[in-house]
Amino acid sequence: MHSNVLHGNVCLITGATDGIGKATARELARQGATVVGTGRNPEKTERVLAEIKRDSGSDDVNFLLADLAEMDQVRALAAEFRSRYDRLDVLVNNAGAMFPTRGETVDGFEQTFALNHLAYFLLTNLLLDMLIASAPARVISVSSDSHRRGKINFNDLQRKRSYSGWGAYGDSKLANVLFSNELARRLAGTGVTSNALHPGLVATNFFDNAGIPPMGGVTPEDGAETMLYLATSPEVEGVTGRYYVDSREREPVAAAQDMDVARRLWDVSAEMVGLGE
Numbered sequence: 130m131h132s133n134v135l136h137g138n139v140c141l142i143t144g145a146t147d148g149i150g151k152a153t154a155r156e157l158a159r160q161g162a163t164v165v166g167t168g169r170n171p172e173k174t175e176r177v178l179a180e181i182k183r184d185s186g187s188d189d190v191n192f193l194l195a196d197l198a199e200m201d202q203v204r205a206l207a208a209e210f211r212s213r214y215d216r217l218d219v220l221v222n223n224a225g226a227m228f229p230t231r232g233e234t235v236d237g238f239e240q241t242f243a244l245n246h247l248a249y250f251l252l253t254n255l256l257l258d259m260l261i262a263s264a265p266a267r268v269i270s271v272s273s274d275s276h277r278r279g280k281i282n283f284n285d286l287q288r289k290r291s292y293s294g295w296g297a298y299g300d301s302k303l304a305n306v307l308f309s310n311e312l313a314r315r316l317a318g319t320g321v322t323s324n325a326l327h328p329g330l331v332a333t334n335f336f337d338n339a340g341i342p343p344m345g346g347v348t349p350e351d352g353a354e355t356m357l358y359l360a361t362s363p364e365v366e367g368v369t370g371r372y373y374v375d376s377r378e379r380e381p382v383a384a385a386q387d388m389d390v391a392r393r394l395w396d397v398s399a400e401m402v403g404l405g406e
């Protein structure tokens with residue numbers, strides 16, 4: 130069952146304890162990569178680790194723990210990863226959620242924005258030198274078709290004035306594409322690519338976690354296909370700053386291609402998480 134196609138490649142996948150992140154971790158392990166997943170619940174993480182090892186036939190799988198909505202835990206995760214691994218070939222920013230009611234994290238950030246956007250932003254930045262040193266390397270950011278309904282309102286990024294779960298979710302998924310595009314621009318010439326994707330409607334725990342009825346969708350294995358394509362296919366070697374659906378390039382909404390907004394969001398995010406230039 131286990132093959133050696135990806136032997137020597139280190140892949141870090143956030144939110145690998147469930148849904149499409151777990152399916153991606155399992156398949157990358159099956160193809161022989163060194164897989165590092167992240168989890169937030171120690172018991173669930175232990176259980177899923179054992180399951181992935183068994184199903185993939187690989188022992189080269191590990192998990193690190195972090196609640197990614199908390200920026201100190203994102204920092205600790207990056208530090209732990211750096212102390213244990215000496216390269217990073219594929220980073221999959223995947224952990225995300227929708228919150229029907231507004232809540233704030235320990236840092237005082239609205240939780241959707243913190244988990245879905247700031248965690249992608251901070252983790253990637255803290256590992257950027259490792260990615261560049263490992264080039265060719267790939268950063269993959271899981272967005273959603275919901276980005277089409279998103280807005281980046283710099284006057285109310287924390288949605289203090291008006292909150293809706295899907296509204297904040299759409300904003301954060303638009304932020305994912307803008308982040309991915311700005312990252313691609315900044316990484317031009319380094320051999321590190323950055324692409325975003327919509328996995329399709331996938332039947333995962335996402336809806337349960339959000340406390341809403343399931344909406345149907347494809348299996349997590351099918352939902353992981355575009356992520357796996359971007360992580361492994363030679364077809365996308367060197368391809369960067371694009372958005373994918375069903376393993377095909379698609380045009381994201383015009384607002385996701387506004388590079389002035391992308392730069393401004395980058396700067397504002399850097400300031401929020403205390404990241405200097």
Ligand SMILES: NC(=O)c1ccc[n+]([C@@H]2O[C@H](COP(=O)([O-])OP(=O)(O)OC[C@H]3O[C@@H](n4cnc5c(N)ncnc54)[C@H](OP(=O)(O)O)[C@@H]3O)[C@@H](O)[C@H]2O)c1
Pocket residue numbers: 143144145146147148149150167168169170173195196197198223224225226244271272273274327328329330331332333334335336338346
């Ligand atoms: N499902 C869909 O139809 C769909 C469509 C478009 C986009 N997406 C995107 O796909 C990504 C994955 O979602 P999914 O459908 O696979 O959902 P899921 O089954 O709920 O999996 C989400 C993963 O993220 C982790 N996570 C959630 N909150 C976290 C936190 N605060 N700290 C650390 N990890 C956390 C979860 O950990 P636990 O196992 O501990 O809960 C789990 O591993 C998300 O970015 C989502 O926006 C999904």
